[in-house]
Amino acid sequence: MRHLRAELATLNRPLTWAVMTAAALFCVLLAIGGADNARRAVDDTGGGRSPSCAVMRLPAGPACAQALAIQKRRIEEEHAAGTRAAARTAAQLDPIAAGAEAAGLMASLPGALAVSLLAGGHIGGEWSGRTLKNVLTQNGRRLRVVAAKLVSLWIAGVGLVCACWTCLAVAGPVIRAADHLPDPHQPTHHAVTWAGTQFGRSLVVLAAFAAIGLLAGVVTRGTIGTMAASAAIVLAMLIAATLPALGRWTPATWVQGWMGFAGGQESIGSLPDNFWSRFIDTGGTAPGHAMGLAGVTGLLVTCAVAAFVVFRRLDVTG
Amino acid sequence: METVRCEGLGKTYGRAVAVGDLNLSVEAGQVYGFLGPNGSGKTTTMRMLLGLIRPTSGRAWLNGRALPDPAGLAHVGAMIEEPAFHPWMTGRRSLEVLALYGPPFRRADAVAEALGKVGLTSAADRKVKTYSQGMRQRLGLALALMRAPSVVLLDEPMNGMDPAAIREFRATVRCVADSGTTVFLSSHQLTEVEQICDRVAVMTSGRVIAEGRPDDLTTAVVRVVLAPADRAAARTLLSSSFPVRAEDSDALVVGSGDGHAVNELLGRGGVWAHQIRVERSGLERAFLALTGPTGEEVEDDAASPR
Numbered sequence A: 001m002r003h004l005r006a007e008l009a010t011l012n013r014p015l016t017w018a019v020m021t022a023a024a025l026f027c028v029l030l031a032i033g034g035a036d037n038a039r040r041a042v043d044d045t046g047g048g049r050s051p052s053c054a055v056m057r058l059p060a061g062p063a064c065a066q067a068l069a070i071q072k073r074r075i076e077e078e079h080a081a082g083t084r085a086a087a088r089t090a091a092q093l094d095p096i097a098a099g100a101e102a103a104g105l106m107a108s109l110p111g112a113l114a115v116s117l118l119a120g121g122h123i124g125g126e127w128s129g130r131t132l133k134n135v136l137t138q139n140g141r142r143l144r145v146v147a148a149k150l151v152s153l154w155i156a157g158v159g160l161v162c163a164c165w166t167c168l169a170v171a172g173p174v175i176r177a178a179d180h181l182p183d184p185h186q187p188t189h190h191a192v193t194w195a196g197t198q199f200g201r202s203l204v205v206l207a208a209f210a211a212i213g214l215l216a217g218v219v220t221r222g223t224i225g226t227m228a229a230s231a232a233i234v235l236a237m238l239i240a241a242t243l244p245a246l247g248r249w250t251p252a253t254w255v256q257g258w259m260g261f262a263g264g265q266e267s268i269g270s271l272p273d274n275f276w277s278r279f280i281d282t283g284g285t286a287p288g289h290a291m292g293l294a295g296v297t298g299l300l301v302t303c304a305v306a307a308f309v310v311f312r313r314l315d316v317t318g
Numbered sequence B: 001m002e003t004v005r006c007e008g009l010g011k012t013y014g015r016a017v018a019v020g021d022l023n024l025s026v027e028a029g030q031v032y033g034f035l036g037p038n039g040s041g042k043t044t045t046m047r048m049l050l051g052l053i054r055p056t057s058g059r060a061w062l063n064g065r066a067l068p069d070p071a072g073l074a075h076v077g078a079m080i081e082e083p084a085f086h087p088w089m090t091g092r093r094s095l096e097v098l099a100l101y102g103p104p105f106r107r108a109d110a111v112a113e114a115l116g117k118v119g120l121t122s123a124a125d126r127k128v129k130t131y132s133q134g135m136r137q138r139l140g141l142a143l144a145l146m147r148a149p150s151v152v153l154l155d156e157p158m159n160g161m162d163p164a165a166i167r168e169f170r171a172t173v174r175c176v177a178d179s180g181t182t183v184f185l186s187s188h189q190l191t192e193v194e195q196i197c198d199r200v201a202v203m204t205s206g207r208v209i210a211e212g213r214p215d216d217l218t219t220a221v222v223r224v225v226l227a228p229a230d231r232a233a234a235r236t237l238l239s240s241s242f243p244v245r246a247e248d249s250d251a252l253v254v255g256s257g258d259g260h261a262v263n264e265l266l267g268r269g270g271v272w273a274h275q276i277r278v279e280r281s282g283l284e285r286a287f288l289a290l291t292g293p294t295g296e297e298v299e300d301d302a303a304s305p306r
Helices: A002-011 A014-046 A062-092 A098-106 A109-128 A132-138 A142-178 A188-220 A223-241 A251-259 A289-313 B042-049 B070-075 B091-099 B110-117 B133-145 B163-178 B190-196 B228-239 B259-268 B283-291 B295-303
Strands: B002-013 B016-027 B031-035 B057-062 B076-079 B151-155 B182-186 B199-204 B207-212 B220-225 B244-247 B251-254 B275-280
Touching: A002 A109, A002 A142, A002 B091, A014 A062, A014 A098, A014 A109, A014 A142, A062 A098, A098 A109, A098 A142, A098 A188, A109 A132, A109 A142, A109 A188, A109 A223, A132 A142, A132 B091, A142 A188, A142 A289, A188 A223, A188 A251, A188 A289, A223 A251, A251 A289, B002 B042, B002 B182, B016 B042, B016 B057, B016 B182, B016 B199, B016 B207, B031 B042, B031 B163, B031 B190, B042 B057, B042 B151, B042 B182, B070 B076, B076 B133, B091 B110, B091 B133, B110 B133, B133 B151, B133 B163, B163 B182, B163 B190, B190 B283, B220 B259, B228 B244, B228 B251, B228 B259, B259 B275
Parallel strands: B031 B182, B031 B199, B076 B151, B151 B182
Antiparallel strands: B002 B016, B002 B057, B199 B207, B220 B251, B220 B275, B244 B251
């Protein structure tokens, strides 16, 4: 616990606060854009009148009447879909349900990149700043040092989710009202379940991102190298997921499966709840929650063990 | 009791030998100087003793415990090369956070006491990024001393310190050693090493080539100042027992450290000197002779016009 306290004290630094602020700002700006998208979807489909027979270049008569009926039905369906999407967006901006939005964003590409930045400073920075020798001469138990680094980085990732959730909880109702989004009529317990489930799932994904950052730090031994290597690993995971046949067996699809992100174009809505699964080929069935959890946990353990093995044998010359 | 012992300790990087077959022994309570040119293996040796670098051969012990011994570091203080701290933290906070990595202090004011020992109390609550290099060195020294360790390893501790700070450092080291702590330090400040250290080892190319008390490594001569008219007679008397050379018009330099013997020889011969003084050549000359080009090359370099 003393090691963890030391690492958390070290994380109380300008980089951490800057990354948290940037993540929260990103979430709020995304929410503003998403709410605007939703309002436009309703407005663009709501006031539309059916075109006339002359516009459709049909003579007045049964054929034109049938065409008008089809057009009217299509417009009504589009308006209903737009209204449903707007209601869904409004639900996402509920103060409690915003936790699901925050968790989804941080358990996907934006969160992975934020954790990469934090790993660069917190782990790679020990080599770049030549401060690692101070730590190891106070306590040479390298397993404890690396475990404390991993846990503290994970806690910082969880802090990102909390910061984004807090900002969305405050800004969400304001944004919803400003864009006149329809009331989603969402029961509170549904919002709590939704947010709680996604928040809980994001904890495992964030731990995996932290383990990736730890491994990158121990291997590259520098701030910039850690940031770049972590980000590169995440991007490589996403690219690997697009490969035909292989996609189901890659870490990116395991994250998708565990978090329950909709695949491909289905994941793109007025307000995206993740920046992850849109890159993933939807051919075939996405892995379910169980396989996703197994995969993500395996990724976490593999990276953490590899980092410890490397760190234990490392000569600290800086 | 030996607090530091190395037997055949070595470290190679591929074909490059950083430290080769190092044998060393430091008794408790000693101030032990570790000298050598840049790249001789001093810092690598210290890092091996602290578990920062894994030796490729040999064994080492700290406080009687065979290395690696992570738990044993609780009784060891260290400052390796240029001390580095997180720039956004204050000096005091830096020590408090680093203290969390080790066992809890027995004394609640250990950090404040360590800062006081190195003269950083007034600057303790300033961020490290505002510190000068000398202040960072002192903060590193505070870090090494804050647990009241039984052995302290200091690598180039006086870098960046002004003369007043060096004098304070010398007093601090002496005080620490007098309390029974073993101090193992490396430095290029040879005049300071000569004043502080009980024993020194000279290292080059990864091996110890000389070891002993500073006096044992330096050479002494006797300078005799007398009337020019007596110089020839004095030279005849002394050259029967010692190597002698003339210097200036009124001085002889005798190749011996025994001023009494020189005085007795002159007295028996009826020659009376104005002044007889024993002079030590200094650790720097001995160090350069041991680690540099041959002694003749060193003297030729010194004599050649610039």
